[in-house]
Amino acid sequence: MKLSPEFVPDDDLNTQLRAAKSQLALYAKDLNELLVREQKKSRKLEATNKQMQAYAQDLKAAYHAERRKTSELEKAYADTVVRLTLASRYKDEETGTHIQRLSHYSKALGLCVGLSEDEAQLIFDAAPMHDVGKVSIPDMIMQKRGPLDEQEWEIVKRHPVFGANLLAGSPSQLLETARIIALTHHERWDGTGYPQGLKGNDIPLGGRMVMLVDTYDALRSRRPYKPAFTHTKVCDIILHGDDRTQPTHFDPQLLEAFREIHEQFDVIFSEIAEEGMAEG
Ligand SMILES: [Fe+2]
Numbered sequence: 001m002k003l004s005p006e007f008v009p010d011d012d013l014n015t016q017l018r019a020a021k022s023q024l025a026l027y028a029k030d031l032n033e034l035l036v037r038e039q040k041k042s043r044k045l046e047a048t049n050k051q052m053q054a055y056a057q058d059l060k061a062a063y064h065a066e067r068r069k070t071s072e073l074e075k076a077y078a079d080t081v082v083r084l085t086l087a088s089r090y091k092d093e094e095t096g097t098h099i100q101r102l103s104h105y106s107k108a109l110g111l112c113v114g115l116s117e118d119e120a121q122l123i124f125d126a127a128p129m130h131d132v133g134k135v136s137i138p139d140m141i142m143q144k145r146g147p148l149d150e151q152e153w154e155i156v157k158r159h160p161v162f163g164a165n166l167l168a169g170s171p172s173q174l175l176e177t178a179r180i181i182a183l184t185h186h187e188r189w190d191g192t193g194y195p196q197g198l199k200g201n202d203i204p205l206g207g208r209m210v211m212l213v214d215t216y217d218a219l220r221s222r223r224p225y226k227p228a229f230t231h232t233k234v235c236d237i238i239l240h241g242d243d244r245t246q247p248t249h250f251d252p253q254l255l256e257a258f259r260e261i262h263e264q265f266d267v268i269f270s271e272i273a274e275e276g277m278a279e280g
């Protein structure tokens with residue numbers, strides 16, 4: 001309020017003014033203290049924020065280190081199982097190049113039916129372990145040159161379950177995928193496969209894929225009971241059937257994909273060829 005020059009305050013007014021002034025001074029002091037406290041608080045908050053950022057940075061680094069360790073561990077697991085798979089092939093007519101080709105066919109097929117690169121890679125890494133259960137089948141059966149009798153055949157048909165038991169109980173996604181493939185790679189779409197006689201989509205995709213690519217590669221390879229067939233003949237058997245193989249054994253969607261990319265299979269087969277193998 002502006003006072004006019006001729007206005008002379010009386011004593012009471014003076015006293016009131018002084019009181020108001022000192023009150024204002026007190027308020028100003030309080031405000032100042034409040035401001036200092038707030039500034040201190042905000043400095044503290046800033047320091048805490050910086051510390052939190054540092055923690056987050058540390059956590060991020062620890063997370064990445066942990067992921068690296070996990071994937072190294074996973075690779076070590078996979079490496080062990082692949083070695084076991086390689087050991088099992090000595091009992092069998094299947095070879096190291098067979099399991100390499102299987103990975104490549106499976107990945108190509110997976111990408112063709114819309115799997116992501118990571119999903120297709122998982123099948124690529126897991127497929128080689130499909131027959132690991134054969135380590136548990138006696139040599140006299142695995143290496144028998146004549147046809148198997150019914151009892152021997154029943155023992156061979158246990159290899160999916162043996163393999164799945166061998167791979168079970170691991171926290172690794174790779175080994176879990178390998179377990180599912182090992183258990184289901186002899187199931188057939190029409191329910192005539194083993195060990196569980198699963199049908200259609202009850203068979204996991206990895207099992208359905210390995211079923212098809214394993215058949216392709218077995219038909220292309222020489223076996224004690226059959227010569228190696230040409231790509232054209234194998235396509236004909238898979239797509240139209242013969243006395244052992246029927247198109248109803250395979251997932252129709254995968255058969256369609258095979259029809260689309262069968263030439264890639266031929267390239268894979270030729271590039272990862274069997275040593276000294278003659279094509280019939
Ligand atoms: Fe098998």
Ligand SMILES: [Fe+2]
Pocket residue numbers: 094098130131214
């Ligand atoms: Fe195989």
